[in-house]
Amino acid sequence: MTTSGIITLTTDFGEIDPYVAMMKGIILSINPAARIVDITHQVPAGSIQKAGSIIKEAYKYFPAGTVHVGVVDPGVGGKRRPITVLAGDHFFVGPDNGLFSPIIETQGHTGIIHLKEKRYWMNKISSTFHGRDIFAPVTAHLSLGVNPFLMGEKIDNPITLVSPLPRKKNSDLVGEVIRVDHFGNLITNFTKEHLSPFLKSKGIIIKIGSLVIKKISTTYNDVPEGQPLALIDSSNLLEIAINMGRATDYLGTECGIGAKVIIRFRNSATN
Amino acid sequence: MTTSGIITLTTDFGEIDPYVAMMKGIILSINPAARIVDITHQVPAGSIQKAGSIIKEAYKYFPAGTVHVGVVDPGVGGKRRPITVLAGDHFFVGPDNGLFSPIIETQGHTGIIHLKEKRYWMNKISSTFHGRDIFAPVTAHLSLGVNPFLMGEKIDNPITLVSPLPRKKNSDLVGEVIRVDHFGNLITNFTKEHLSPFLKSKGIIIKIGSLVIKKISTTYNDVPEGQPLALIDSSNLLEIAINMGRATDYLGTECGIGAKVIIRFRNSATN
């Protein structure tokens, strides 16, 4: 795999402390030509699953050979292993705590390396900031083209976090809200594939809390302003939204992450 | 117009979701040498006018030939056109919803192109994220030097949003607060040009809410700490501020965006 020279960063560090900049300084010290792109540093503290799903959504828009670093690392300094995952022609670097499960789940992988070779690390390794001391320098070396298999030992037992998938219950499909975006849209775990047999059917019913939606729209303005709708979003996931409004305001406490979303097909069950 | 290879981004996407990074990934996939600068992603959701005035304030500090992308796009997926505007030796790319009116108003333009050529877009166009599927790739191609007139059809009827301008009322000038900045300063729509005949006059009176200010200061510390002042700010606009303080705290609810600002000249009217 050839490197693209691009590095992305996803962390729960926020933007007030100098932690992200320290990582960038180290990367540029090792590879002055690296181009660094922030995905987000606003992952809720310790939310491995959320960071993993964000990296999974974003990475495929970058050129093959990009190195994606994820640092949501509540077990730092303990026994969890530092790893590099090769998947879908990209590199993923971070803690072995399930962060890259969503990528491995959908893409498979072509190698997972337990990072052990200290010559690719900083000289001194703190017990609280491996993002700076291990992941940043490893990332920079990968972006220079160093063979990832030289950096440690192949493993085949990474920690796995299972993503919640919709399940069948009688004739309903039961899924959930997995992300609430900046616009108050509710992103669910129903994919276009789950729904495509029914997209043109008039018999679909989508329920979340007390709200019932009876069709899949194509754009936000398929419904009047202020009205709720469901559509397949730009990541091919079912999204609940309000035209020119915020679904989180409309639905209130009924709709946070984990809220149940039920799909029923009118001709397949009594309503 | 020669490209500078620099691209700026202004959106209402916030910094939690991966949307901005997706755009950057696409840009770097097409033009690996592009240098991307964020102006802000904190435009209030759907606030076309605010995004437009921010781009207008910032763009002129970039080299000629820079491409400025603006994505505040509540009508995405509907009938609004995607456009490129050529103005003041810069390129502006985004939805045709009035976003670039402030630039066209002050700079004129040398061409507005309705983007139609799909070979400069992503292969699949979602109905909810044209920032990623149309504007990012078009921007990258412009930054590589592709002729903008090859990307669509010239139009001369862009959607126009009129910026609020100060108006005369009897012998007063009545303007308004158009932006509140991070420091709690109130930026008004009075320009240096509106005021320059009176800058040295002792007869000026500026009123906002219950506050009356009787001169135009040169720097914040022309008045004691904690005291209000008015000055011509670094963008040549009249600004209401507090030395070492926040005008928003001082004036409270009287001073949000749209708050009336009255200028009176003492020798031109009874007070």
Place this chain on the structure above:
Amino acid sequence: MTTSGIITLTTDFGEIDPYVAMMKGIILSINPAARIVDITHQVPAGSIQKAGSIIKEAYKYFPAGTVHVGVVDPGVGGKRRPITVLAGDHFFVGPDNGLFSPIIETQGHTGIIHLKEKRYWMNKISSTFHGRDIFAPVTAHLSLGVNPFLMGEKIDNPITLVSPLPRKKNSDLVGEVIRVDHFGNLITNFTKEHLSPFLKSKGIIIKIGSLVIKKISTTYNDVPEGQPLALIDSSNLLEIAINMGRATDYLGTECGIGAKVIIRFRNSATN
């Protein structure tokens, strides 16, 4: 000193206004090859000491010859001098208000230049935004290799802000919280050097508010989840934290910046 071509920015500008982007536009207009890294723009408004300590923590991870700009400048437009400080093989550019005291204190300096040569500035100098009009262009010229001593006059009386240091009180050491990070960790002004004679002793007692901690841990998970601990953090400072939690939540109002932290050695005093 050879330039690295890298520039870092630390300000209290926030990320809503176009102020940071204006600085970047100017830098790239003068040095199109500059690589710009944001340290943070979320310094509390006017907090010179906090900005200084952040730059001091971060700068050393960048290559020698990097230019670090700091703009926390409540005295802008008044009599305070614009300066460049040469220290530790890096350049520091900003207002002479004590911002760079933490660096000079620990590193010494090899020259402080009062910036006076207007040919390295913008043509027009506003009285409210020297970050844009003076510091950005000076920085760009430094990153191109211009000799800093050509840009003004050497001075040896910079404004100094003294960092709070732990002091002895009877047989206790009394320090304080100097930073609260994004994870709710409390960073104190005790360095590893203050504590190293006692790190392995069983006799240490650390007090903050009503909390008493009786050892220095190595990692967060040396204690059970939800329990408090003290460790030497990744910047070699004593940190008070909660394993998988937030010290700020645990300690509440007892623990903000400036909160007293007392270290006692059990064998040196009655408890």
